Amino acid sequence: MQLYNSLAAEKQVFEPADPSRVTMYVCGPTVYNFAHIGNARPAVVFDLLYRLLRRRYGAEHVVYARNITDIDDKMMAAAKQRGIKTSDVAAEFEAAYLADMGALGVMAPNIDPHCTHHVPEMIAMAETLIAKGHAYEAEGHVLFSVPSFDDYGNLSRRSRDEQVAGARVEVAPFKRDPADFVLWKPSSDDQDGWESPWGRGRPGWHLECSAMAEKHLGDVIDIHGGGADLKFPHHENEIAQSRCAHGADAFARYWMHNGFVNVDAEKMSKSIGNVLLARDLLAEAPGEAIRWALLSAHYRQPLDWSDTLLSQSKRNLDRLYRTMDGLPEGGTAEPPAAVLAALEDDLNTPAAFAALFQFARTAKTADDRAAMRAAGDLLGVLQETPSDWLSGGAKVDPAEIERLIEERLEARKSKDFATADRIRDELAAKGVVLEDAAGGTTWRVG
RNA sequence: GGUGCGGUGGCAGAGUGGUGAUGCAGAGGCCUGCAAAGCCUUGUACAGCGGUUCGAUUCCGCUCCGCACCUCCA
Structure with a gap:
């Protein structure tokens, strides 16, 4: 299987460090709102990868962790506004997230670590970083010292000079270097907080993923995934934290980033008012059609969402279901080889779809129908009985x-x-x- | 300003140094009482200009255009 490794900026043959325990970590949602279609893309893309890995290495040999970020200033703001606890906001939107992703055929990861349950681990990692000279305390904050890590910028291919030159945010006075980032910050009395060696406070966003990946997957993981926008600074900072804390020459061996979803050729944003929530789309189209649409472009390419895309996706599935409906039941088969080959070539879903259509055209037997179903199992579609889908x-x-x-x-x-x-x-x-x-x-x- | 990605037929979207994926839409045909579905056939596609090459959409350079990121947005 080949995967595009963002760290090396090239497609590479995927070789897990230990085939009996393939580890994968994906940045999950911050649960302060309903998931929009852009949030759904990484969930679906890495779900597909999860399915492929399970098929190749055995379901019991793949460990997939996707975190739930339930400490966040936006969440605290939402809770305050509604007069409820932050944890209530988190519980509400985590449940909604899981329901929506489930409707898109996203399997549950093996582990869904919550930040609020891992604060001691985060504090421990911050202490380790201080002890090793990679972090320092200043005015109740703990900051990571970027100059202490020579490889900072390798993932996003930015030199330190460029970052400083491009900085557009005012630098906090207590930072020794403008690029230093927060591992821990103090909380006021009306903010959520935890006791720490530096007083009552809360962890920085970047530290959460490093600490949870370490605890559940180990010091070095095979695959780390997330949206392209997270490459810098989030993933760059995760690498700095984890490698410095562990003294290892790698954090994740393969880094994967999915492209953004635009809506009608515009960036999705609240100010434009074009944010499409997954739950709203699910009210008007089958989950499989939405999933198909999300996979209709290669995961690294930007995806332009539109009504046309969604209706065409529905029609594509209609076509495949019709073919299956016309075939006898009861066969058994592996997915068509061309479909599998396309997916194992860096998740080339458009090529896999093409291969599936070509297969469908000459499909005649119960085994052919089973092969289509098997391809659907991998892609997370064609899970309904054809007659149910067609009469839906x-x-x-x-x-x-x-x-x-x-x-x-x-x-x-x-x-x-x-x-x-x-x-x-x-x-x-x-x-x-x-x-x-x-x-x-x-x-x-x- | 910096960094990165991309510009493929009406639309979506892979891919490749030489035989023009795939789906939707269109045209013609078969089938049908007529349709639908299916099948067959069909379509001046690779932003522009140079270069390398026997040959480039595919490699290199330049230009134009678009997009993303540049400290907590998937």
């Missing part, structure tokens, strides 16, 4: 449809095509499409 969303009672089909059949027998066509048109107006095949008339939702 019908606004007419199926029994009524059957009665009208019978009535039309009688009309056709007596060559009363006017009546036959009237019945067909009436059903079509309700979204029900009739198909006269050799074996009889079937219907589906158009």
Whole structure:
């Protein structure tokens, strides 16, 4: 299997350090709001990778951790505004996140570490970094000393000079170097906080992932994933923290970054008002169609979300379900080799889709149907029975449809095509499409 | 200003130094009472200008255009 490693900026053959324990960490959501379609993309992309790894190394040999960030200033602000506890905000939106991702076919990771449960580990890591001379305390803060880590900037390919020159944010006076970042910061009485050697405070965002990855996956992990925007500074800082704390020459061996989702060619943002929530999309389209749309472009490319994309995705799935519906059941098979090969080539989902369509065109047997289903298992689609999918969303009672089909059949027998066509048109107006095949008339939702 | 990514047919979107993926939409045909579905056929696609090459959409250079990131946005 080949994966594009952001750290090396090239596609590489993936070799886990230990095939009996393949480790993967992905930056999960900060649970202060409902997940939008952009949040869904990494969840879906790395879910696909998880499925591929499980297939290749065995489900019991893959450990996937995706954190829940439940300490955050935005969350505290939301809680204060609503007069509830931060933990209540977290619980509400974590549940919503899991429900929405589940509807998109995203499997639960093996581990979903919560920041609030790992504060002691974070404090310990900060202490280690101070002891090793990579961090220092200043005015209740603990800061990471960027100049103490020579490889800082390797992932994002930025030299320290450039960063300083490009800095656009006012530098806090207590920083020794403008690039230093916060590991721990003090909390006021009305803010959430934990006791620490530096007083009551809370961890910095970057430290959370390093500490949780260390605890659950070990000092060096195989794959670390996340959105492209996290490459700098978040992932750069994670590398600095973990490598300096562990004295290791690597944190994650492979770094993977997914591209952004735009909406109608514009960046999604609250000010434009074009933020698409996953739950709203799920109300109007099947989860599989949304997932298909998210996978229709290569994960490293930007994806332009639109109504057209979503409806085309639905149609693509209709086509595959129709093919499966016409095949006998009961076969067993592996996914088509071309589909698997495309996916193992850096998750080339568009090529995998193309291979699946080509396979579908010549599919004839129950085993072929099983192979399509197996490909669907890997991609996280084609999980419904074809008849359920094709009749989904019908606004007419199926029994009524059957009665009208019978009535039309009688009309056709007596060559009363006017009546036959009237019945067909009436059903079509309700979204029900009739198909006269050799074996009889079937219907589906158009 | 810095760093990185990208510009492929009506749309989406892979890929490749030489035989023009795939899906949707379009055109023609088969099938059908007519349709639908399916199948077959079809389409002046690779931003521009140079260079390397027997040959470039694919490699190199330049130009134009777009996008992202540059301290807590997936």
